[in-house]
Structure formats: C-alpha cells, structure tokens
Amino acid sequence: MTPFLVLLRQRIRRDRLQLALWILGTALLAYASISAVYDTYGEEQDRREILGVAIATRTILIFRGTPNGISDGAFAFFLLFAWLALMGGLMSTFLAVRHTRQEEEQGRAESIAATPAGRILPTTATVVHGVLANLVLGLFIALALMANGLEVVGSFVWGAAIAVSGFAFLAFGLFAAQLFRTSRGANGISVAFVLAAYLLRGIGDAAGTPSEDLLHVTPAWPSWLSPMGYGQFTGAYVENDLTPLLIPLAFAAVLVGVVFALQSVRDQGASLLAGRPGRSTAGPVLSSSFGLAWRLNTSILLSWTAGAVATGLLATSLSSVVNQAATDTPAVLETLRRAIGSEASIEEAFVAVFYGIVGVLAACCAVQVGIRARQEEAHGTAELVLGTPIPRIRWLLEYWIVGTIVIVIVLAAAALAGIAGAGAASDPESLVPNVLEAAAAQLPACLVFLGLTLLVFAFLPRATITVGWTAVGLAAILGTFGPILQFPEWAIDLSPFAHSPVPAGGETDWSGGIWMLVIGLAAGAVAVLAMRRRELASGG
Amino acid sequence: MTTVLSARGLQKRFGRTIALDGLDLSVEAGEVHGFLGPNGAGKTTTLRILLGLARASGGEATLFGRDPWTDAAELHRRIAYVPGDVSIWPNFTGGEAIDLLSRLRGGTSDKAAYRARKERLCEAFQFDPRKKGRSYSKGNRQKVALIAAFATPAELYLFDEPTSGLDPLMEQMFNREVDRIARDGSTVLLSSHILSEVEALCDRVSIIRAGKTVESGTLAELRHLTRTEVSFAHDPAREAAVTAIPGIHDLLIDSGRVRFTVDSDQVAAVLPELARLEVQGLTVAPPSLEDLFLRHYGEELAPAEAEARA
Numbered sequence A: 001m002t003p004f005l006v007l008l009r010q011r012i013r014r015d016r017l018q019l020a021l022w023i024l025g026t027a028l029l030a031y032a033s034i035s036a037v038y039d040t041y042g043e044e045q046d047r048r049e050i051l052g053v054a055i056a057t058r059t060i061l062i063f064r065g066t067p068n069g070i071s072d073g074a075f076a077f078f079l080l081f082a083w084l085a086l087m088g089g090l091m092s093t094f095l096a097v098r099h100t101r102q103e104e105e106q107g108r109a110e111s112i113a114a115t116p117a118g119r120i121l122p123t124t125a126t127v128v129h130g131v132l133a134n135l136v137l138g139l140f141i142a143l144a145l146m147a148n149g150l151e152v153v154g155s156f157v158w159g160a161a162i163a164v165s166g167f168a169f170l171a172f173g174l175f176a177a178q179l180f181r182t183s184r185g186a187n188g189i190s191v192a193f194v195l196a197a198y199l200l201r202g203i204g205d206a207a208g209t210p211s212e213d214l215l216h217v218t219p220a221w222p223s224w225l226s227p228m229g230y231g232q233f234t235g236a237y238v239e240n241d242l243t244p245l246l247i248p249l250a251f252a253a254v255l256v257g258v259v260f261a262l263q264s265v266r267d268q269g270a271s272l273l274a275g276r277p278g279r280s281t282a283g284p285v286l287s288s289s290f291g292l293a294w295r296l297n298t299s300i301l302l303s304w305t306a307g308a309v310a311t312g313l314l315a316t317s318l319s320s321v322v323n324q325a326a327t328d329t330p331a332v333l334e335t336l337r338r339a340i341g342s343e344a345s346i347e348e349a350f351v352a353v354f355y356g357i358v359g360v361l362a363a364c365c366a367v368q369v370g371i372r373a374r375q376e377e378a379h380g381t382a383e384l385v386l387g388t389p390i391p392r393i394r395w396l397l398e399y400w401i402v403g404t405i406v407i408v409i410v411l412a413a414a415a416l417a418g419i420a421g422a423g424a425a426s427d428p429e430s431l432v433p434n435v436l437e438a439a440a441a442q443l444p445a446c447l448v449f450l451g452l453t454l455l456v457f458a459f460l461p462r463a464t465i466t467v468g469w470t471a472v473g474l475a476a477i478l479g480t481f482g483p484i485l486q487f488p489e490w491a492i493d494l495s496p497f498a499h500s501p502v503p504a505g506g507e508t509d510w511s512g513g514i515w516m517l518v519i520g521l522a523a524g525a526v527a528v529l530a531m532r533r534r535e536l537a538s539g540g
Numbered sequence B: 001m002t003t004v005l006s007a008r009g010l011q012k013r014f015g016r017t018i019a020l021d022g023l024d025l026s027v028e029a030g031e032v033h034g035f036l037g038p039n040g041a042g043k044t045t046t047l048r049i050l051l052g053l054a055r056a057s058g059g060e061a062t063l064f065g066r067d068p069w070t071d072a073a074e075l076h077r078r079i080a081y082v083p084g085d086v087s088i089w090p091n092f093t094g095g096e097a098i099d100l101l102s103r104l105r106g107g108t109s110d111k112a113a114y115r116a117r118k119e120r121l122c123e124a125f126q127f128d129p130r131k132k133g134r135s136y137s138k139g140n141r142q143k144v145a146l147i148a149a150f151a152t153p154a155e156l157y158l159f160d161e162p163t164s165g166l167d168p169l170m171e172q173m174f175n176r177e178v179d180r181i182a183r184d185g186s187t188v189l190l191s192s193h194i195l196s197e198v199e200a201l202c203d204r205v206s207i208i209r210a211g212k213t214v215e216s217g218t219l220a221e222l223r224h225l226t227r228t229e230v231s232f233a234h235d236p237a238r239e240a241a242v243t244a245i246p247g248i249h250d251l252l253i254d255s256g257r258v259r260f261t262v263d264s265d266q267v268a269a270v271l272p273e274l275a276r277l278e279v280q281g282l283t284v285a286p287p288s289l290e291d292l293f294l295r296h297y298g299e300e301l302a303p304a305e306a307e308a309r310a
Helices: A001-042 A044-055 A074-101 A101-105 A108-113 A119-148 A151-179 A183-206 A221-225 A227-233 A243-265 A290-328 A329-342 A347-381 A381-385 A392-422 A426-441 A443-459 A461-485 A489-493 A511-533 B044-049 B073-078 B094-104 B111-124 B138-151 B167-183 B193-203 B221-226 B234-243 B264-276 B289-309
Strands: B003-014 B018-030 B032-036 B058-063 B081-082 B156-160 B187-192 B204-209 B210-217 B227-233 B248-254 B257-263 B283-286
Touching: A001 A074, A001 A119, A044 A074, A044 B289, A074 A101, A074 A119, A074 A183, A074 A227, A101 A108, A101 A151, A108 A119, A108 B081, A119 A151, A119 A243, A119 B167, A151 A183, A151 A227, A151 A243, A151 A392, A151 A461, A183 A227, A221 A227, A221 A426, A290 A347, A290 A392, A290 B081, A347 A381, A347 A392, A347 A426, A347 A443, A347 A461, A347 B227, A381 A392, A392 A443, A392 A511, A426 B138, A443 A461, A443 A511, A461 A489, A489 B193, A511 B044, B018 B044, B018 B058, B018 B187, B018 B204, B032 B193, B044 B058, B044 B156, B073 B081, B081 B138, B094 B111, B094 B187, B111 B138, B138 B167, B138 B204, B138 B264, B167 B193, B187 B193, B204 B221, B210 B221, B227 B248, B227 B264, B248 B289, B257 B264
Parallel strands: B018 B210, B032 B187, B032 B204, B081 B156, B156 B187
Antiparallel strands: B003 B018, B003 B058, B204 B210, B227 B257, B227 B283, B248 B257
C-alpha cells in the first residue's frame, strides 16, 4: 500500500465511530425533523401563515433560512438547511484540525514526517478524508430526505449544497491549523468562522427583500459572504441550480492551495502566529489547586459568557421588535403563541425561549469544566498535582465548585445583558424581573449536566468527553427544538432543559427546577466521594 | 536504620495483564536506592502505587509506616516526585509551572529563600522559565519537574527515569543535586534502566524483571555475583599455560589479546599466575552492573521465549 493510502486508511479508522455518529446523527436529525414538519405544518394554510410570520418578524429567518415557497421540499429546505450545514461545517473544521495541527502539537506528526510519507502527504490525506466525509454526509442527507418522500433531484441538490459548504469549512479548518500553534486556537477560530457563516446568511435572509405574497425572500448581500448562503441559493426543489456552488468550491480550492503553500515553506511544529515569551514567575492565582482549576477554566468561561451576553441582549432587544410586528398583524401573535405553546405575552415567551438557549450555553460551559478535569488527567498534569499534598477528593471537589461558579457567572452575565437590552422595550420594568427569573431558572439543569459529567469522570473516565458533549448536545436538541419540531413527549422529557421552569404567564412552576437541583447536587457529591476509591486513569 | 519505604509481595493487575507479580522493595532512611529494570518491568507502576496514584491489587506497601493509598495527601508533604514522562500545562510558562508545584508542596513559605533556590536551579539546569509549556522539549519538561522537586526540601524523593531526556551535562547536574540532597539526609528512590547512572549514585540497588524483584543488595554485594574481566597481549608461546589457569571462564583470543573472566572473589588467586606468565598490557576491568543485568535477563529470557512459542 502506498503511504498515501496508509495515511488515508489510518484517518478513516481513527474517525470511524466519531464520523459515523456525526453523519448518521445529522441525517437522522434531517429525517426526524422533516417528519415533524409535516405533522405540524401539513396544511398549505399553516405554511403560508408561518412564512408570513417569519417574514414579518424577520428575526426568525436568522434561525431558519430563505423562504422559497410552500411546496414540501422548499418548505423543508427553508426550515432545515442552515442547521444541517452548521453541523456539516463543525464536522469539517474539527476533522481538519484533528488530523493536522493537533497531530503536530502532540508530536505525532513528527514521527509521520520522518517516514517516507513526509510533511505534505498527511495534509493531502486529510483533504481527501474530509472531502469523502462531506460527500458521505451529503449522500446520507439526500437519502434521509428521499426517505421522507421528497423528490430525488432536489434532495441531491440539497445534499450537494451541504457537501460543498462542508468543503469550504474543511479548507478553512486546514487554513486555521496553519495559522495557529495550538489545536485549541485553530478550533476556536474555525468554530467562530462556521458560526459567522451561519449568522451572515441569517442576516442576509433577515435583511432580504420579501416578495408580494410573503412566501419568498431575495437574500441581501451578507449571504454572498457565507458558504451556507451559496448553499441556499441553489433553491433546492424549486430552481435546483448547482451553479452557485461553484463559488464555495473555488473558495475551498484556493484556500487549500494556500494551505499547501504555507505547509511547504514552514517548519514542522511552527505556525504563522507565533507565541511570545511569558512571565517567569506565577501570579497569585496559581497558589493553590483551586486557583489552578479556576485558571484552567477562565478562557472557557470567557467564550461561553460572550455567547450568553449576546443571547441575553438579543432576548430583550428583539422582543420589542417582535412586539411591534405582533401589534401590526394580529395573526402573527396568534401563530407565535401557538408555536411556543404558552399563554404568555410575546415578550415573556421570547425571553423564555432565548434564556433557554442561555441555559444550554451555561450547561455547555459546565460540561467543559468537567471535561477539563479529564483532560488534566489524560494529559498527565493531574499526576503532578496529585503528587503534591492535594487529596483526590479535594481535587475533584474544586472542579465541581469552579463548575458551579462558572454556571452562575454565565447566567448572571446573560441576565445583566438582558436588563441592558430591555431599555429599548415598551415596558422595561416588567421585563427585568422576568429576565432575572428566566436566567435563574436555568441553574438546576446546568447543575445536572455538571454533575453528570463529573459522575462519568469518576466512574468511566475515558468516556467523559464523549458522554459529556453528547448528553448536552442531545438534550439541547430535544429540549429547545423538540417542542417546535413536535418530537414525541417522552423524548422531549428526557432532556433536563425541558424541565427548566418557564417564568411566563404569571404563575411559574418551579418543581422541575427543584428536582433537578437535588439530582444535580447528588450526582456531583457521589462523583466527588467516588474519588476516594478512584485510581488515576491516564491516557486513552 | 529505619525503613522509609517498604513493599512486600506487591501485585498489580490491569485486566488480564500482570504488571507487578509479588514485588519486594525496601529502602532505608538516608540511602540512595537504585531501582533497576528494563522498560515494562513495572518500575513506573510501583512508583505510582507508592505515590497513591494507583492502588495495589495485592501485597503491602508502606511509606514512613503509612499506607500510600489512604494517606496519600499527608504523605505527599514529605515527598517530592518526578514522573518518567513529565507533562506540563501547555499555556503556562515553565516558571509558572515550577512556582505552582512548589506552592502546592508548601515549599515557598520563605519567599526569598525559595526564589534563590529556584534561580540557582534554573541556572544550573540552563532552563529558560519564560517559555510556554507547549514549546518545551521532553528534556525541558523534565527539568520543570526536577527543578520543582529540588527547590523544595523533602524527606523522600521519588525519581522515575529522571535523566531520560537530559543531555550528559545535565545528567551531571542531576547527579550533583542528588548528592546534595543525600548529604542533607534525604532518602532517594531512583528508577532507571541506565546502569551507569545507578552505579554513580546509588548505595543499594534492587533489580526487577517482569514485576518481580530478582536481586537486591549493595553494589559491593551484587558485584560478587559478577565476574571481573581480565585481558592482556597474546603470546602464542604461552597459550597452553594460559588455558591452564584455574578458575577462568569465557576464554577468548582475538585481535592479539587474550580475554577471560574470573569470579570476582577469585581475582586475587589468579594474579600470581599472571605474574608468573609475565603478561604484557594487563587490564583488569571491574565488574559492571551491565554484566549482572545481562546475565539476569539473558538467563531468563530463554525459557520465557520458549513459553511464548509453545
């Protein structure tokens, strides 16, 4: 076998479980969501109505897509394409960084480079691996769509649009891996790029020009800056035009060319953005194991807090816009209420939905704190710390405390941002307590995820990262999109987020929150106490 | 003499793999003890059990008379540990990592004295503490743990292959530091597969193989088990007389030299014979642990291989 095939096979082998889960998960999401869409919006009239609402309120378009009529396919494309492209984008950038910068950072690339494979071939193999992964993803999505009875050509156009936007993100991931010295840095900028691409096409849709019948929108220029935007321009099931995909394809090709150019001139292990010399003595924070746990999690905290602040700000500042739209068109109010399933006022419902997202962000942050404990253990630095007079129990307890503090900070920051944004609302005084309650209501679910992650860490350390992210990801999809997509109730009830109290419509039921508080605290306590009997499980 | 560290019949299983199979180890206060064995013999596993990072599946281990698993944190106040493959935090500088570890061990209460020790050690080990952890080589990561260990006094030092990433000059620095802490009365357990290192530093040695202790004693005691190598210029006229010397082994005549080995306690008996033969260019090489090592592993490898084939 040639070195190239060896490298490609090694990549496929290494990723087989991860990519299988990612691809099948995304295809399954497509399949399940479309079934749900037909249940909810089976009637033409329903679709007309919701499109009208979406176009009237505009902000909903950010989280959906470009309205392009009410046929089965076009309506599904409007609702789902951007989400699927987001999943494919994240899959692609993580894949790119995993096989390039991460390999280099951990020194494995050096062993490979010393073989006849050389320095360049591994990148080539990664490109081919990533392209294959995206093609398979596109194919499976097309199959999932056809399984729902959607027509063949449009389904393949959709799949092609997903694959090609994936190529663009793959190329960006590879490019970021050239720029940054660490895989964390490269992953960070890549995720930001994917989210920006999602948001740009969202803004393009929201700022686009609606048609007379309120069933179509011509996106504004920001969509032209996003690979996902070009995916939407294909107009799957209606225009079925593949030519817009040439642009992201060309973008990917050029960027991959740049990547190879950079790769061939730079040293192994080097990066375009070099590090600078640091301090020779430690600051006061690094005086205790608690200080260490805190310091290791501050960058995590900052990024999730930024997301929570943005969401909190949107929650209250947008609610006034929505209120305006609802006043103009009474049908809009009615449809929105039906979608949210509550007798709440529009502003309250809006706050509840957005702070639900804040809760997911805070939970992700908490999960990442638990995962950081595992990373410390796997990396070997926990061994250094536990070689000093720090008891195992105390070591994990401190991660638990940091996790709890981190949740509170993310929620508090979002609450403050929401209060700041409420200034523009019609009735800021009533919105402020609503925001505070909605933020506080997220705490119990977050503690459940923190406790769960630590529990897995204590009993199945090697599964911490997979279980932590999978649990919070699945729960987020079930809890926040389940009701809108009309998933079965038992499935939605599996998600802790679905049990977070919803402070809307006067009376608030806090019992779900209290139960989750008890469960979360119990899980964390069991995990910490289990450290009494737990050996250090390094590596793997 | 008080026993600082003892292990009796220590066992450790990972699933079906047996890492330790009845290991015995005893280290007295104030001694520098070499813990020798090839890679995979169970040295690191033993140290991790002694440190309370792993739990023995059987047998007994004590440090300062206490259980290293249940009293880990208490014991660590008296211990400095340098792992075999040191990992440090990629986004902290070396200086930050050294300070953190020293503070966790409570060695920085006298700030000025600590700073002086740290500076001296950084200089001695030619270590730049201002670089980020991710940019350090294996040797430099090793230095972080070594400097942190030497910068805070301890009663017992556990070193797991401490010089595996260091160049010879730094190895000398390490030896000098071990001499210093030994003079100060600390106890040292040093695992290694490098014999010269152990010969230079250690008072007593335990040799392990496949999770078992196969030999333990002072260097002098162990040398009795080995043979001294004798060689001199070959003179064909005396060949018959040479082969007749009693007590010699492994006689080899090659490239103009005669070589043979003698049991170390028989050297004195052989010397008059050599004087009678008026040999030229005589060298008598002291027994090295290398021989001991090879003999131990050489002998036992054969049946193990036979077993593997069966």
